[in-house]
Structure formats: C-alpha cells, structure tokens
Amino acid sequence: MKRARPPHRSRPALVGLALSAAACAPEPDIILYCALDEVHAAPIVRTFEERSGLSVRAEYDIEAHKTVGLVRRIREERNRPRCDVFWNNEIAHTVSLADDGLLAAYDSPSAADIPEEFRDPQRRWTGFAARARVLIVNTDLADPAQIGGMWDLVDPRWRGQCGMARPLTGTTLTHATALFSVLGEERALEYLTGVKQGDVHLTSGNATLMRLVSAGEFAWGWTDTDDFNVALDRGAPVAAVFPDAGPDGVGTLLIPNTVCVLAQAPHPDAARRLVDFVLSAEVEETLARSRSAQIPLHASLTDLEHPLPLERMKVMQVDYARVGAEIDERHGQLKEMFLD
C-alpha cells in the first residue's frame, strides 16, 4: 500500500532554494576594490556606470581595519584575481602590491598632467587627489602661529596639550615610515621615542584626534586634511598648520589616493576605462569639492578654489617607492615601540 505523503513536504527545500538564489548576485562588468570612504566614492562610481553603461561592483573596506581588508584579500586572491581595479586611499600598500607583481602597467591618458612624482615610473599605479598630514589646532586653546612643525609635539612647552594617532595603521603609519626615509633612522627614532615617552596623547585614529581637538580636550595634534575639513565644516574653532615650511623643515607629507589595474584582472579593458574616469580632472575636482576636500594634483586644477591649496604648503620630498617597500618592516618596529 502506498503511504500517504504529508502535504507541503517540499516547502522547506523550496524556501532554501529561493534563499540560495537570493544570495547569488549577477556577474558585474568590473569589480572595484575601494578603500576610499563609500560616501565619497559611491557617487563617482554611479556616474561612471551611467556614462559608460558598464556595471561596477564596488567593494569597500572596513574603516577601522584599513590595510588589512582589501590589500590582504588581493594578496590572498593572487592565484585567481577577481578584482579588476584597486582604488586605495593611500599609497604605501599600493606600492607594496606593485613590488609583489600584483599590479599591471597602465599609462592612463587621464593622468598626463599629474606630476611625475605621484606616478609609478613603470605605470603600475597612479596617484591623485591627495590628503596632507597637517596639524589641527583648537584656536581657543592655542595660537596656530606658535606652532611651527612636528618637533613642537615633543617640546616640553606643549607637554600634555597635544596628540597624535598611534602610528600603527593608515596614514599615520605611512607618515612615520616616510619620516625614516626623510629624516634618517636616528632622527626619526628620536622623534618617535619623544612622542612615546613624552606626554603626548595617543589615539586610535586621526578622526578621534580631530574630534578631541575640536572639543577642546587637546590643544592640537596631527591629522589628515579630510578630517580637518570635517571639523571645519562642523563649525569647530580649528585652524590647520602646514608643518615645517621653513628652509630646513621637511615640509608637509602628501598622501595621494592611488588607482591601479590588477595583474590578470578578469576584465582588463573595462578596468582601464574605469581607471581613466577615476583619474580624470573631473573626478579630482569632485573629490576636492567634497567634504573630504582632497587636494587636486592635476596641473589643470591648480587654480581651483580649495580650503587647503597646495601653494600654502611646502611639500615633503619623499620617495614613495621606498616608503612602500619599508612599511611592513617599520610596522613591526613601531608595534614594538607603541604597543606594550
């Protein structure tokens, strides 16, 4: 005798199938790994999609875990790259990826008027839309004119009044690494030891430091221009000091965004089109006018009105290739110094 089947027995399987289907996404024309904040990058990606007719799947990094997320994923995927374009919001780890042979050369026509110092000689990456490392000063607590540069941070007269992010991640790590190449081993160590041993407030990141200076918890400290501009935008009593502009000073470190095509990218032609768009003067202008106030590097944009223009600063002469090559070693060294 045939046993009667309970009704709706196949329902769980159908639900499972429907959920599985919902969990799969269609294949895009380009996969972009983007470390720039989504709020700034997403509108640019949308514009590109509208104009090109190409679909882009943009995958962003976790802000608090920058440099672990996307860079590590690119390394882990090296045997079967799925990323076409990597848009990094800094430069050192891009250089490191290039050194490891993970990037393809592409000389974008859009980058023709970007200064050579921000472009890889082999064209594996191109820098654009920079942030600068500046000193954010609470004008209620300190006179910006009294602060000349980086060494004031370890000057006893500012004891307990200033701060910086721990130089273990992001732009602060890049900055510390650059100091070794610009100042030399001994002077850089002297500076960082002074920071560690002096009464300098250390924070987890630049945004935290910016918030504390804005709120008057500290008088001043290191931050990036995008964070400074957020404070300015919020109406905080702050001013920016472009450090060490004197003849003997090392100047202000610029940290450009970088964009590159991955070696063995699944969609190389479409990837190059996206890179051309991202490197266009139009995108740089958009980023310059955004809340992050990125500093344009295109020669054609030198006249652009900007709250933190290049001509106000003495730009630090730094070998980005060397910074990229050294950053991992320096990270280990700084970890020993700044983490007990």
Added chain:
Amino acid sequence: MSRPLVIAAAAVFALACLAPVVVMAARVGPDDVEGLLSPRTLDLLGRTVWLGLGASAVAVVLGAPYGFLVARTDVPCAALLRPLGLVPFMLPPLFLAITWTAVSEVRGAPATVWILGANTFPLVALFTARAFERIDARREEAALLVGGLGATLRMELPLILPGAACGACLAFVFAVNDFAVPDYVSSVGPKFNVYADEIFASWQGDQEAGRAVATALPLVLLTLAMLLPALALRRRGALATIDGDFRSPAPLALGRLRWPALAFCLIVVALCAGLPLARLTWEAGGGARGWSAAGFRDAMSRTLDLERTFLANSLVYSALAATLCTPLALILGHALERSRRGRALEFLALLPLAVPAILFGIGNIALWNRDAALMAAVYNGGAMIVVLFVGRFLVFPLLISSGAVAALDPRGEEAAELAGAGPAARLARIVAPGVRPSLIGGWTLVFVLAMRELDAAILVPAANGTVIFKAFNRIHFARDDAVAALCLLIVFFIVLPGLLWALFGRRRLEVIG
C-alpha cells in the same frame, strides 16, 4: 543511523568547518614557529588570560545567581526575566562598548573586562539554570527539611558548579578572542593590547602568511584549553543524566528575599542590555541636541529606508546559514551521541571555533577562490558568506543537538526499528520531534551569531553587503542618530526570532541541549 546521511553530513562538515582550518594550518612551516614565544608574546598572552579570567568572573558573579533565581525560585516575573537575560549576549559587544564609553569614564582593561563579562553572563546563567533544574526534587526536599534554604544551597552548589564553570569557560573563550572591544575602549591613551589584536595586526601588509598563521597558535591552544574542559563540564553539569523516575523540583520560596532578588535581576538586565539600548534610543532620538519621539521615528524610518537592502542581505544569509545548520546538526549530533567514538569527534567540532575569526575567513578565501566554475560562483556570491557562517557556527547546534539526543530515551528508536522504520525515518519521525526545541534553539543561536559576525566575514566579498559591515563603518565615523538607529534595527532583527518564539512558542527554547 543512516550511513549515507551521516556520510553526506560529515562531508559537508569537513568541507565547511575543517577544510579552511586545514588549508591555513598547511601554510605553517617549521621556521614559522621559531621564536614564537618571545617575552613580549608571553606578556600579551598573560594579559589576555587575565582578561579572560576577569570577564569570566564578571559573568559568573552576574550569571550564576541570575540563573538560579529565574530557574529555581519564586522570584516575581521569572518567566519574563529568563528570556530577557539572554538579550545581552545577542548584542554585538561593540554596541555595548560604544554605549558604555559614552556613559562612563572607565577605559582600558577594567572597561574591557566589564563589557565582555556583561556580554557573556547569559552563558553562565543558561548553564547554571539548566543544572539547577536537573536536581531531583526529593534531594532538595530532604535538604530543606534538614536545614532550610541554606542547607539546600549548600547541597546544590557542588551540583551546579560544573554547569556554571562550563558557562564561564565559554565566556572566557569569547572574551579572549575579541579584539574590537579592547581596541575601542582604549581609543585614547595607552592601548590595552591583547593577543587577539596581535593576530589581527599580523595580517597587515605583506608578512609571511605562515608566520601570521603561526602567530595565532598560542591563542588557539589557549582557546582549546578552555573549550575541552567546557565540553566535559557540560556533560557533568547541564547535561547530567536524569534518572527515569526524576521529579522536577518545585520553585524555592524566597520569602522576604523575593523583592531584593527581583531587584538584582532587573539591575543586571538593565546594566547589561537596558542601559545600552536606552542610550542608543536616546541618541537615535536626537541625543544631546534634544530628544524627541518624532526625531526618533524619523531616524528609524530614514535608516530603515537607507539600509533596507543590507538588512535584507544579513537576514537572508543568517537565516540560510541557520537553516542549513539545522539538519546537519540533527544528523551529526545524533551520530555523535549514539556512536562509540562520538565523544572523540566532538573535539573536531570545536576546531572552527578555536581558530581566530580572521584566520577562518582567510582559510575560506584560500579554499573557495578557485577556477572551478562552481567554487568561483560560490566565492563570488552570497553563498560564500553562508558557507562561512555554517563552518564557523555549526558547532553550536551540533552540540546542542547531541545534548538533546543524550537526554532522549533510545528505546523509542529501538521500537521504531523493530516496527520496520528505516534509519532516516527514525531520525525524522522519532528523534527530530523529540529534540525540536533544541533544533530551534540551535537555529536561533546560529542566526544570532551570524547576524552579529564581522571578524570572520570581513575579507569575504559578500560581507560588503551585510548590515553589520555598514554599521561598523558608520560607527567609526561618528555616533549620530543614524548610527544609533541602525544599531537598534540590527538588535531588533537579531532578537526577533527568539522574541517570536518566547511569545508564541508552546515550549521553551533549548540552547544547551
């Protein structure tokens, strides 16, 4: 047992749970472990052990009396307090951190210990409650007659200690593997560095992968050193065998202590869940700018509109992972319990949990990012995150299920076999209905853990579309009304299945076994 079913489930277990661990372990060479235990590493490990012990102590101090009061006494509203006591564990620990740092000046180690202890106290409460419920009424009545409440507690203490210790071991494991809370609570000033943070940092840049994996070994061993006793204690305590003529004990009368006991329970729930949720509600409604109900409604609806897709993604991934885990847990849990070598195999089930989350995530990339069309399709899509969740969290429903099977009389299955029912039919019609509350409890636990999971998923492409990913990015930038509203929405959806069961379920959810 149905051999084909067990083999199929074991194959899925091996692929989802063990293979990522094996892939990562294979990267470690002899050179990678050299000099691993430097003075600095030992110092960090020591600090991490203290963190784990501190968090466990907080969890025991809050959880053991809480479990006792809601499970075994006539404290008012015990039926409501029991599920409420689970809510702190459902909150992502970072949500607790952002609210506690907003209302308190305590930072560094003390803040971390408190937050992780408060987050994990429900584990101790659960196991303690279950152990108390397994004390035979006759023993208790005898102790009551001899020496009143005091003598009863003295008699019961040795019996509930294994359960409470098991919960404390699990609290320890969760605490020592968390790096987001120690990092967040020392965002200003000296960093409270712990070993989990060291592991995460070891993956920065281009460090040798083998060395980075090896860095995790001390924490893996420490975690296993706590998980293995937890397994043994679980059997002696919460899963202690109940005799055939077992009599459930009646609630103990607290007398004048009823109201202080209620106050204790309410304070614990208020501190560990109420305060964080109240703070988020306050911020969502305008916070320091002035709270208003309209502002709160506006923030919630705006956030829901903006984050709807990400919430839906997280719900789908988590529900799917929990749903896939359920039959696997039933089949493997039954096989573990009924087979002779099952206990030994429990060790394997613990491995995905013992491995740091980031390592498990990278193991999945290494395993699935391949040219084969099916594997590439899994890796590129949402299926990858579902597979990762199954691999990471299957251990929980599996142990819950095996615990429930242990309490099931095998004679029912033997009778069905004699009546001609096959192994699959016995599993579906005899075992599954008997352990249904545990299966649903396991489903809920996987759903909760998957909804709040970030660390293991951070590198997986589809994680980009999950709501917890969005929340963590928004938290980093500013805690404004939208961030608070998003946190509240996430909490609501995490709690929802358990809430629905508590409201409409006819039997209590079983998350121990």
